[in-house]
Amino acid sequence: xxxxxxKNYLYWLYCQFELITCSYLMEPWEKLLFYTxxxxxxxxxxxxxxxxxxxxxxxxxxxxxxxxxxxxENTVSVVK
Amino acid sequence: MANPSAVCNGHLHHHHQKQNNLLKSGICKKNxxxxxxxxxxxSNGTLYKKKFVEHFEQAPMYVAVFTFLGxxxxxxxxxxxxxxxxxxxxxxxxxxxxxQQKDFVPLYxxxxxFYTRNLYMRIRDNWNRPICSVPGPQFDxxxxxxxxxxxxxxxxxxxxxxxxxxxxYNYLGFAxxxxxxxxxxxxxxxxxxxxxxxxxxxxxxxxxxxxxxxxVATFLGVEDAMVFGMGFATNxxxxxxxxxxxxxxxxDELNHTxxxxxxxxxxxxxxxxxHNNIQSLEKLLRDAIIYGQPRSRRAWRKIIILVEGIYSMExxxxxxxxxVSLKKKYKAYLYLDEAHSIGAVGATGRGVxxxxxxxxxDVDVLMGTFTKSFGAAGGYxxxxxxxxxFLRTHSxxxxxxxxxxxxxxxxxxxxxxxxxxxxxTTQGLQRVRQLGKNTRxxxxxxxxxxxxxxxxxxxxxxxxxxxMPGKIGAFARRMLxxxxxxxxxxxxxxxxxxxxxxxxxxxxxxxEMLDTVLxxxxxxxxxxxxxxxxxxxxxxxxxxxxxxxxxxD
Numbered sequence: 001x002x003x004x005x006x007k008n009y010l011y012w013l014y015c016q017f018e019l020i021t022c023s024y025l026m027e028p029w030e031k032l033l034f035y036t037x038x039x040x041x042x043x044x045x046x047x048x049x050x051x052x053x054x055x056x057x058x059x060x061x062x063x064x065x066x067x068x069x070x071x072x073e074n075t076v077s078v079v080k
Numbered sequence: 081m082a083n084p085s086a087v088c089n090g091h092l093h094h095h096h097q098k099q100n101n102l103l104k105s106g107i108c109k110k111n112x113x114x115x116x117x118x119x120x121x122x123s124n125g126t127l128y129k130k131k132f133v134e135h136f137e138q139a140p141m142y143v144a145v146f147t148f149l150g151x152x153x154x155x156x157x158x159x160x161x162x163x164x165x166x167x168x169x170x171x172x173x174x175x176x177x178x179x180q181q182k183d184f185v186p187l188y189x190x191x192x193x194f195y196t197r198n199l200y201m202r203i204r205d206n207w208n209r210p211i212c213s214v215p216g217p218q219f220d221x222x223x224x225x226x227x228x229x230x231x232x233x234x235x236x237x238x239x240x241x242x243x244x245x246x247x248x249y250n251y252l253g254f255a256x257x258x259x260x261x262x263x264x265x266x267x268x269x270x271x272x273x274x275x276x277x278x279x280x281x282x283x284x285x286x287x288x289x290x291x292x293x294x295x296v297a298t299f300l301g302v303e304d305a306m307v308f309g310m311g312f313a314t315n316x317x318x319x320x321x322x323x324x325x326x327x328x329x330x331x332d333e334l335n336h337t338x339x340x341x342x343x344x345x346x347x348x349x350x351x352x353x354x355h356n357n358i359q360s361l362e363k364l365l366r367d368a369i370i371y372g373q374p375r376s377r378r379a380w381r382k383i384i385i386l387v388e389g390i391y392s393m394e395x396x397x398x399x400x401x402x403x404v405s406l407k408k409k410y411k412a413y414l415y416l417d418e419a420h421s422i423g424a425v426g427a428t429g430r431g432v433x434x435x436x437x438x439x440x441x442d443v444d445v446l447m448g449t450f451t452k453s454f455g456a457a458g459g460y461x462x463x464x465x466x467x468x469x470f471l472r473t474h475s476x477x478x479x480x481x482x483x484x485x486x487x488x489x490x491x492x493x494x495x496x497x498x499x500x501x502x503x504x505t506t507q508g509l510q511r512v513r514q515l516g517k518n519t520r521x522x523x524x525x526x527x528x529x530x531x532x533x534x535x536x537x538x539x540x541x542x543x544x545x546x547x548m549p550g551k552i553g554a555f556a557r558r559m560l561x562x563x564x565x566x567x568x569x570x571x572x573x574x575x576x577x578x579x580x581x582x583x584x585x586x587x588x589x590x591x592e593m594l595d596t597v598l599x600x601x602x603x604x605x606x607x608x609x610x611x612x613x614x615x616x617x618x619x620x621x622x623x624x625x626x627x628x629x630x631x632x633d
Contacts, residue, residue: 019548022151034157
């Protein structure tokens with residue numbers, strides 16, 4: 001039952017996507033072109049995110065750690 | 081006549097006097113605000129005798145974003161298809177010049193028809209559908225299919241029967257084929273035939289026209305009337321006869337093409353005021369009187385205000401009491417086009433003048449058509465006898481256009497007599513009441529369901545907003561699958577982001593038909609996600625009816 005309503009919901013979402021982007025009006029070869037373009041763009045974005053985001057996050061984390069580490073040392077020295 | 085000195089001296093004194101007499105100052109306006117006693121829930125208490133409720137709700141922002149997205153994708157693919165057509169990768173279905181003419185000045189402007197070629201063509205099967213029965217509350221449709229994506233159609237030979245008609249302007253239900261109802265029309269058809277073969281001024285004025293004109297004048301409560309063969313031509317041919325160079329036309333933003341064409345043909349200066357916006361109109365009137373004609377600064381020969389009774393794309397009703405008070409204050413003329421409102425509003429069907437409880441003497445030129453509520457064809461202009469006598473000699477339509485044919489005139493006569501009650505029955509009054517009931521029920525249910533509906537609560541024209549171009553085609557096709565015929569309107573006729581489906585409620589619709597349509601709309605609204613309204617009322621309206629003070633956004 002849950003699977004069926006999930007499938008209906010996904011089908012409804014797909015219909016909404018078709019209506020909003022006017023792909024409901026397109027001929028089949030135009031739809032193919034449009035979906036290919038969209039899926040290619042999406043895959044490229046996800047791939048870029050996968051490759052680069054982890055590197056960026058770890059660099060940023062290190063930078064902040066360094067900043068806080070320095071500050072901690074500074075305060076310690078002032079108190080002393 | 082707009083005479084500056086009269087306005088500056090005489091009128092200012094008159095205005096000042098009225099200020100002291102608040103109780104009778106229904107007409108008095110100061111800075112556009114009426115100083116009248118306010119009654120419960122009614123603003124402009126002394127001008128409007130009942131609530132004037134209009135809705136023009138704006139959809140959430142994401143809807144506009146998606147609409148532009150849809151048009152953007154459509155445009156990109158339009159460019160792609162045009163490119164393919166230009167380079168011969170695809171067959172060209174539009175008109176092109178012959179090879180020998182390629183070096184000449186181009187005959188067909190390619191880009192102008194971009195929208196038609198690339199977006200309209202894709203959903204073209206929703207318009208120009210041929211019907212094969214009388215357009216009553218239900219009609220029969222000829223089924224047609226397309227093999228090449230709407231460039232050509234072919235008929236399968238099958239007829240879809242009893243499609244519920246929500247698109248015809250059949251407000252009082254006079255588009256009928258009942259033999260008893262059409263008895264007099266049949267007699268006149270056999271007596272006069274169908275052709276007139278002449279214009280009004282030559283040999284085309286029959287006794288039927290004289291009878292009809294007297295009846296129209298009695299119906300509206302004016303001195304005299306004149307009828308013409310075509311409603312569009314009534315506007316476009318008579319406005320040039322009434323105004324000319326040196327006159328000023330103040331026309332509403334959303335006026336019909338016939339009014340715009342008539343105004344342009346007349347050669348007068350045209351200024352546009354915002355739709356139903358009294359402040360905008362008053363500002364234009366004041367500027368016109370203060371500054372006069374553009375270069376010579378002389379007073380305008382005439383100032384005429386062109387408005388419609390009900391605007392067919394918005395469903396809004398004109399603010400007649402305020403416009404009449406303005407016209408009296410600034411001494412302008414008023415031309416009221418009651419194409420959709422005659423027969424459809426008002427307690428006895430006499431149009432917006434009766435709806436607001438005003439006298440027909442307040443409006444200088446009353447114009448209307450017989451196409452909508454009377455089930456015939458043609459138009460009329462009514463008013464003072466001097467005006468109509470002038471038009472009989474000076475109107476282009478009277479001199480050059482064929483007059484109305486007798487069976488059609490007889491249909492109008494019998495329909496009008498029915499509405500006035502002169503045929504001895506109360507059928508006419510029942511039709512008017514039924515239309516009012518149907519209108520209110522339909523609008524109330526649509527508001528409750530959560531659709532965005534434009535227009536006045538009492539207008540039988542109901543535009544339902546669809547917004548996105550993809551939904552226009554989907555909506556019309558799915559409604560036809562459910563056996564309901566609707567009219568959808570898109571870009572050139574409406575603003576680009578506000579495409580809509582327009583329903584015309586009729587007195588001939590039964591409660592069951594309206595319920596069928598409403599249930600279909602409910603289902604379709606959920607499927608297509610059309611219920612954008614943020615103010616939908618609950619389904620227990622009796623809790624809200626009495627205490628509602630209308631606050632409009």
